Amino acid sequence: MSAERFSDSPLEGGGKRxxxxxxxxxxxxPDRLLQSKRPNTDQEQGGALPVGDSTVVTHASMVxxxxxxxxxxxxxxxxxxxxxxxxxxxxxxxxxxLEEAGSSRDIRIGNTLARVEDLEQRxxxxxxxxxxxxxxxxxxxxxxxxxxxxxPTTKVxxxxxxxxxxxxxxxxxxxxxxxxxxxxxxxxxxxxxxxAPSSPLFRNVSDLVISVGTNDLKAPQSDPEELVKNxxxxxxxxxxxxxGLHVFLLGVLPVHGAFTDEAIHTSIDxxxxxxxxxxxxxxTCTTFVDTNVFRMADRSLKPHLASGENDPLHLxxxxxxxxxxxxxxxxxSRHGLPTGQPRRASSGQPA
Numbered sequence: 001m002s003a004e005r006f007s008d009s010p011l012e013g014g015g016k017r018x019x020x021x022x023x024x025x026x027x028x029x030p031d032r033l034l035q036s037k038r039p040n041t042d043q044e045q046g047g048a049l050p051v052g053d054s055t056v057v058t059h060a061s062m063v064x065x066x067x068x069x070x071x072x073x074x075x076x077x078x079x080x081x082x083x084x085x086x087x088x089x090x091x092x093x094x095x096x097x098l099e100e101a102g103s104s105r106d107i108r109i110g111n112t113l114a115r116v117e118d119l120e121q122r123x124x125x126x127x128x129x130x131x132x133x134x135x136x137x138x139x140x141x142x143x144x145x146x147x148x149x150x151x152p153t154t155k156v157x158x159x160x161x162x163x164x165x166x167x168x169x170x171x172x173x174x175x176x177x178x179x180x181x182x183x184x185x186x187x188x189x190x191x192x193x194x195x196a197p198s199s200p201l202f203r204n205v206s207d208l209v210i211s212v213g214t215n216d217l218k219a220p221q222s223d224p225e226e227l228v229k230n231x232x233x234x235x236x237x238x239x240x241x242x243x244g245l246h247v248f249l250l251g252v253l254p255v256h257g258a259f260t261d262e263a264i265h266t267s268i269d270x271x272x273x274x275x276x277x278x279x280x281x282x283x284t285c286t287t288f289v290d291t292n293v294f295r296m297a298d299r300s301l302k303p304h305l306a307s308g309e310n311d312p313l314h315l316x317x318x319x320x321x322x323x324x325x326x327x328x329x330x331x332x333s334r335h336g337l338p339t340g341q342p343r344r345a346s347s348g349q350p351a
Contacts, residue, residue, distance in 0.1 A: 155204050156183030156331065159194055160211035163253060163315050168324045177328050180337055183207075190215050191230050197241040207334070208238065209327055211250040213275075214313060217267045218255075224271035232278050239285045248330055249275055251291040253323075256301035256312040265299040289330050293322070 156177065158168055165187035172179035186201065188194050191212055195201050202208070216227050235247050251272040255264055272291070279288035296302055305319035306312060315323060332338065 156181050156207045156209065157201060157205045158183065158185035158209040158211070158327070159188045160185065160209070160250075161189055161214055162187070163214070163313075163320070164209075164211040164250070164323060164327075167315075167320045168327060177324065177331065180335075181328065181331050188212055191227060191234070194234055197234070197238040202238065202242045202245065205242065205245060207246050207248065207331060209248045209250070209331075211323075211327075213252040213271060214255070217252060217271060218264060218313075222267065224267050225274055227271060228274040228278060231275065232282075235278075235282065235286060239282075245285070246334065247286045248289055248327065249279055249286060250289045250323075250327070251275065253291050253315070254295045254299060254301040256303060256306040256309075269299070287330055287334065289326055291323075291326070293326070294319070 156170065158164065160166075160168070165185050168185060169176045170181065170183045170185070171177075177183070183205075186195070188210075189212070194210070194212070210231075213227065213231075216222055217224065231249070235249075239245050239247065252268050254268060276288045276290075279286040294301055294305055301312070305315055305322065307314045307316050
């Protein structure tokens with residue numbers, strides 16, 4: 001190598017300078033050279049962004065938007081959790097109500113089953129009692145103070161006016177009181193015509209039927225209450241004189257035609273009212289036989305039971321049969337005999 005290109009003088013920092021290297025001379029010193037060759041890292045890597053750059057503003061806006069979305073999402077989640085909690089609470093309450101209802105239903109079912117078992121037991125007890133009764137010997141029927149038909153000690157005495165006395169017949173034929181109710185009838189127009197309580201007519205009589213009062217009530221200045229008092233005295237006397245005698249008192253029949261005025265209707269109603277009360281007071285020895293079945297709504301006698309317009313007081317044949325059926329029913333009821341159904345009158349058809 002040529003000696004002109006190298007120098008023996010040492011370089012600063014221990015190196016040797018090369019001949020012809022112009023960089024040393026231009027830079028002036030190694031430090032300056034190193035400093036001049038150090039790369040500008042701030043400029044090469046982009047360096048610090050200036051304040052007010054649009055990129056910085058966009059980045060901050062996105063961050064704020066994301067924060068808002070996260071806040072809204074968190075609020076919605078919280079609201080949804082609250083709704084779900086409320087629904088779960090409601091479901092728990094409904095489930096509790098259903099459990100209580102089921103428990104109550106079970107109690108009711110248990111009570112019903114207990115009642116059914118009790119009824120079944122009672123039914124079994126009734127069947128057992130019926131079985132015992134059916135297997136037991138039949139007892140004799142209780143005594144009613146009534147003797148078999150045909151014996152001289154058995155007798156019904158009927159004391160009545162022209163509507164009953166002599167028209168209601170005794171015997172076993174059709175249209176009579178029947179073989180179980182033997183007896184006789186006597187005509188008595190008024191209460192004052194009734195036989196004396198000591199009369200031999202009451203001998204061997206078990207039942208006395210009295211059907212009077214119409215002629216007494218149609219008399220001038222008649223007093224229904226006074227007539228009932230007279231009847232009360234008579235019944236007391238006849239039952240005292242003839243122990244064991246039972247008295248049947250028939251209500252006074254309504255009237256028809258020329259006698260249908262308010263005065264006679266009122267008198268008949270008052271008489272029957274007080275007569276019924278009297279029988280209730282003397283219930284052990286008297287029975288009242290109601291005659292309302294003969295009456296119309298205006299309190300007059302039903303036309304198809306009357307003899308006609310020219311005879312407003314008397315019953316025709318159909319009316320007499322109806323009256324006899326009422327007497328027969330009352331007598332048979334007292335003595336425990338089969339009664340069937342009492343004859344009833346209609347507005348125009350035969351009873």
